[in-house]
Amino acid sequence: MVDLQPDQLRALEAIAATGTFDAAARELGVTPSAVSQRMRALESAVGQVLVRRGRPAELTPPGQVLVRHARHLALQQADVLVELGIAGPAGARATAPDAETPDPLPEITLVVSGDALTTWALPALVEASGWARLEVLREDEEHSIGLLRDGTAVAAVSSVAEAVPGCRSTLLGRMRYRPMASPRFVERWFADGATHEALAVAPVLAFDRKDDLQERYLRARLGPDPAGPPRHYVPASHEFLRAIEQGMGWGMLPDVQSAAGERAGRLVGFDDARAVDVPQHWQQWRLHSSSLDRVAAAVARAARAALT
Template identity: 85%
Template sequence: MVDLQPDQLRALDAIATTGTFDAAARHLGVTPSAVSQRMRALEAAVGQVLVRRGRPAELTPPGQVLVRHARHLALQQADVLAELGIADRGAAAGSGPPDGGPAAPPLPEITLVVSGDALTTWALPALAEASAWARLEVLREDEDHSIGLLRDGTAVAAVTSVAEAVPGCRSTLLGTMRYRPVASPAFVERWFPDGPTHEALAVAPVLAFDRKDDLQDRYLRARAAGGPALDPPRHHVPASNEFRRAIELGMGWGMLPDLQSTASRHAGRLVGFDDAHAVDVAQHWQQWRLHSASLDRVAGAVAAAARTALS
């Protein structure tokens, strides 16, 4: 029977989190030699290479499986200690209350991945509420790519546009965000005097969030309707508020969620120039299948916020 030792799993988790054996040692408060010994012992126990040594160190597929297991255990242990009111004796020195009183039970650590648009528009208040009972690390990733962070164990839950559950996860529909093509009034007057024709869309500058952002191309594919592909000049602005502001300043047109663009449209800073081709993007909550009261509470807070904000 393979016996997975907690200190070995913590070493693997620390390597995955920090990227190097030396940083993992500092994170754990042990020597680099101790981390190396634990990893050799864990790899010998499972009979597989778990980490490709380098800078940064990279987990192999079996290493990713064990990291997910290690984080499952850490989250469940934190839940149990919090329920019992027991302080984490492994916590870093000096982390107790400033008056020298008894240490508080540990808050479970939960890593989530959320798109920049969801953070900007509706998800952040739910996460602020959840911060009362969990220590959150929120990673920003494009909705279509966030499941990769679930699959490799980096995150335990995600707000994503992908409906199909990652193996080991469950998926719940939260609602829909509607995106529509918008631009400044002056941009529309200059580039779309006759509307968003195929010829105009082929040359009018477009804004994308980053190179993973496919929303603008999804719209352009629909507008091409089997004709020649549309590939206009484009700029990239990888921050949600700045992306909206760049559109207002006339750098290009772009797809914005109604939750983010409504105020600017009402104020006349933006106009929707092709509302008939708005794009609806479903929002799903995916989380690991494990018993964790704190993760379930976070899921409940996110679902409640989605019911209020999304269609």
């Protein structure tokens, strides 16, 4: 039977987290040679290449499987220490573990979209920070799936309903997006309404090149290749909102973000009939973890309070 050694698994996880053997060694408080020896021993034990050496180092598919396993073990061990009453927020501050002893607080890596962080998810994360160390990765809903699949994250808020293998998926609610612009922008570009001709030339604002909400709206209005209007990109949710309010372009905004601007007269919905509902699903690994389940419950409560 293959015996997976904890120190070898921690070395593999550190390489995945930091990207190099040298950085992994610093993370673990050992020499780069020790990390290399542990990786050779682990690869020999499983009979497969786990890491492609380079800068950065890349996990092979078997390496990704073992990293998920390593992170499962670390999370479950932290939960056990909390359950035994020998770890937790107070205990973690009182005890200074050595370099290779896992932090007694559970460490949870989540993927959350910028819009969700800005509009409804942050209160849940603040609540969860009381019992876990959180690393929040900002990624578009659909692109968060890859981070779950390769083991980088243990949970994600995603628009994708189908569960990633090894995960379960739960619908949290829906964010309704509408095409929005400043009143002055509407007066200039859409004086006669959101016509085919106006949409073909009015400047468009997108979050980044992976943001396809505006493209989905334009395809519905202009056809399969809406290449005409110029695009601007502002990759931060708050600044994206401000750029629309100041007339840089029109863009799709969720109601939970645009409501205050509409009430104040800074924003106008110019084609409400073409709203786009984006589902918000919570996907998390299938493993027994009380801390991860508590995070899931906090996220679900925040979603119920804010989403449709």
